[in-house]
Amino acid sequence: MIGAARPSAVSAPPGSTAPAAxxxxxxxxxxxxxxxxxxxWPGLENPFLTPxxxxxxxGGLGLAAAVAFGGLRGGRVHRPRGVLLVVVAAHAAALVTAAAAHERPLLATVGHAxxxxxxxVALAALVLLLAAIVAGRRAPLTAIAPLLVAAIPAIGYAIVQAIGADPFPWALVEGGPPVFAFLGxxxxxxxxxGIVAPLGVWAALASTASTARAGAGAIAAAALVVAALSGSLQGVVAGGLAAAVVLVGGAALLRGARAARRVGLLVVAALLGSALAGVTTGAWASARVSLANRFEIWEVxxxxxxxxxxxxxxLxxxxxxxxxxxxxxxxAARGLDRIADSPHSVPLDLLVSGGAPLLVTWLxxxxxxAHALVxxxxxxxxxxxxxxxxxxxAGAAYLAQAAVSLDVAPxxxxGALVAGLALGGTPGPPDPLVSLRAPAGLVRAAGAVVLALVAAVGVAATLPWRADVHAAQAxxxxxxxxxxxxxxxxxSLAPWEPSHASRLGGAHVASGDLEAGLRAYEExxxxxxxxxxxxxxIGRLAVALDAPERADAAYAxxxxLHPRTGRVLAEAGRHALERDRPQEAADLLERSLAVGDEDPERWRDLAAALEAAGESDAAEAARSRARASE
Incomplete structure (x- = not known):
């Protein structure tokens, strides 16, 4: 169910006054x-994507509550037409099924830290899509206005980062210029x-106020230039092409109006500036390296x-x-510390997470x-x-970045807002009405309860963050x-999150309580x-606590989990050697060396394992390799 009653036409009739609602x-x-x-939230382990x-x-909960109670108060809501409702329901069902297929459904619901x-987040995006359908029928330009306004501080902060004046001491964990604004x-x-740029061009061409036209055009141009300064080309390429399409097509529709020409000059200047910025920041070379890394992940x-x-x-x-x-x-190249957490492609991620049903419903x-746009x-x-x-x-720019990146919350x-506005903008008869009846007092009371619940959830969500920040400072x-x-x-406040339990284990070990540390890591x-x-x-602590069977299970x-990671194989091999299983130790150490880690210490461990297994010649050869690799 989406929204309260709305007019059936895209625009209000001439001479009428559009309602404020x-x-x-x-x-x-x-x-x-x-x-x-x-x-x-500066100070968090991840100050960007978690909040x-x-x-x-x-936001999804709030919009859903607003739709429901707005419909109850008005006595009716508009239901999406059959095909759309079926597809959205099927996609939601596929998402739920994919979460249930995970070993830990609660972790799949929240996602890794x-x-x-x-x-x-996926269901919240679906709710926003449905809510945006109503906005698409009523006032689509108004719906994108907050997004364009949000781009102003985001672009401004990115420029501050580009000139090296960032007030926050962020620690970069990836290469490239530190130009990431509020997205991390x-x-x-x-x-x-790249999504904002074509929306800005559209707003500049469609707005009636000269101030709005100038502002939207400037935002579109600045978005492209700053995207290039970030050192990542995906927004420059997708956004630049998308903005050019809107500009050329819009100029043709408006028959060369002066507003179109002014926006055109801004966008052309932005494209030239983006190209220069891309060259000076080495974005083109960085893009080649990034794509090579993605090809490797896509193969997996x-x-x-x-x-x-x-x-x-x-999920x-x-x-x-x-x-x-x-x-x-x-x-060998990635080791233990560079584990990819997503295929870096939304279609592939859907296919990996939920198989063909999840991908097909998304498509x-x-x-x-696309049909609604046509x-x-x-x-x-x-x-x-x-x-x-x-x-x-804008939708094409979203799909372009989705093809090579992650569908993180922002x-x-x-993307859901853009899709919903597109679905809601189709001229034609209004969606079917569904009558709702409820006493006004009950509606108000229920609305207050739901809003209080949403607020309580928001406050509760911050409690583990604050505890984690306080602990890290200590x-x-x-x-x-x-x-x-x-x-x-x-x-205890976030029972699904393994990272809190792992950090608790580290704190126990640092304080000297190895048994408590072991229990925390097991949690x-x-x-x-x-x-x-x-x-x-767990393996290391079990060895220290003289619990060899628990260590055996942990290393096994x-x-x-990591059958080709040299560091894991080598540590498991050393444990097997200490447990007087020389043949197993030799096999694991040989595998660790075979993946390309030429570590002299591993060769010496292999020599010891082979010697204990009675293979003296092979042990001597391993010692020779150890000397040669030093």
Whole structure:
């Protein structure tokens, strides 16, 4: 069910006054992605995507509540037409099924820390899509206004970063210029700007106020230039082409109006500036390296799909299966610390997560959006066609970044807004009405309860973050007892999150309580059975606590999870050697060396294992290799 009663036409009849409610609804729908883009929480382990994911979910809940209670208050709601309703329901069902297929459905619902590519954000994006359909019928330009306004501080902050004046001491974990504004990653930021640019050109061409035209055009131009400064080309290429399509098509529709020419000059200047910025920042060379890395990840994803074509491995399941499917060369290059947490391609991610059903329902939804755009172009007037150009180009820019990147919360909700506006803009008869009846007092009371519940969820979501931040500060100050208390509180408040339990284990070990540390790492493994670092820590602590059987099980599981990672194989091999299993140790150490890690210490360990196994000649050869590799 979406929205309260609305007019059946795209525009109000001549001479009439448009109601205020549609504009408020459009602003509410557009405000969700705008706020998601801007929110961050310095001091968190991930100060960007974690609060964005929570706000996206809260925004989805708030919009759903507004739709329901608005419909109850008005006595009726508009139901999407049959095909759209079936496709959305099928996609939602496929998402739920994919989450249930994960070893830990709760983890699949929330998603791994740092990305949160889980069920909650995906369903929130679907709710926003449905809400945006109403805005698309009423005031689509109003709906994108918050997004364009949000681009102003985002672009401004990116410029501050580009000139090296960032007030926050962020620690970069990836290469490239530190130009990522509020998204924490240059590729995400560039991809988002690539969606904003064509929307800005559309707003500049379609707006009636000269100030709005100038502002939207300037935002579009600045978005392209700053996207290039980020060092990531995906937003420059997709956004530049999309903006050019809107400009050329819009100029033709408006028959060369002066507004179109002014916007054109801005966009052409931005494209030239983007090209120069791309060259000076080395973005073109960086793009080649980035694509090579993605090809490697895509190969792993296709191997997983070959083994799990219909059910997938569950939402957020790629990370746990990556190491078992990666090639030996990749394992040697990446080691234990560079595990890909997503296929870096939305279609591939859907296929890996939920198999063919999840991908097919998503493609069906994309097809419905494309059909709506074509239908609007054929049946609408100049304003409708201009809107089709803007939303179609922005949607194409979203799909372009989705093909080579992740659907993190800010990108997911922005894409959902664009898709919903496109679906809602089709001229034609109104959607079917569904009558609702409820006492006014009951509606108000229920609305208050739901809003209070949404607020409570928002506050509750911050509790583990605050506990984690407090614990991290205590750990840095050497106050391990306070750190233990903080991490324990965070772990209890977020029972799905393995990272809190792992950090609790580290704090216990730092304070000297090895048994408590072992229990904490075992809890981390219970929450995420594929957390290989926790398995290795269990093995080490079990050895220190003279619990060899527990260590055996932990190292055996680590080898299953990472069969081609040299560091894991070598540590398991040393443990087998200490447990007087020389043949097993030799096999593991040989495998660790075979993946390309020429470590003299491993050669010496292999020599000891071979000597203990009675293979003296092979042991001497291993010692020779150790001397040669020093």
């Amino acid at each position: 549609p504009d408020r609804w459009a602003l509410a729908a557009g405000a969700v992605p705008a706020l998601v883009v801007l929110v961050m 964005k994911a929570v706000l996206a979910v809260l 740092g990305r949160h590519l889980g069920l909650a 990653n240059t590729n995400f930021f560039s991809g988002w700007l 994803a296709l191997r997983i799909v070959a083994d799990h074509p219909w059910r997938g491995v569950g 957020a399941g790629f990370r746990g299966h990556f190491a078992a499917y990666q090639a030996a060369e990749s394992a 069906a939804l994309v097809g419905l959006v 239908r609007t172009w054929r049946r609408g007037g100049t304003a409708d066609r201009l809107r089709t150009l803007g939303l179609g180009a 990108l997911a909700v922005t 750990a840095r100050a050497g106050e391990q007892n306070i750190a233990v208390e903080g991490y324990a509180r965070a772990a 981390a493994v219970r929450r995420d059975p594929r957390a290989v670092a926790a398995h290795l820590n 599981r680590a080898v299953v």
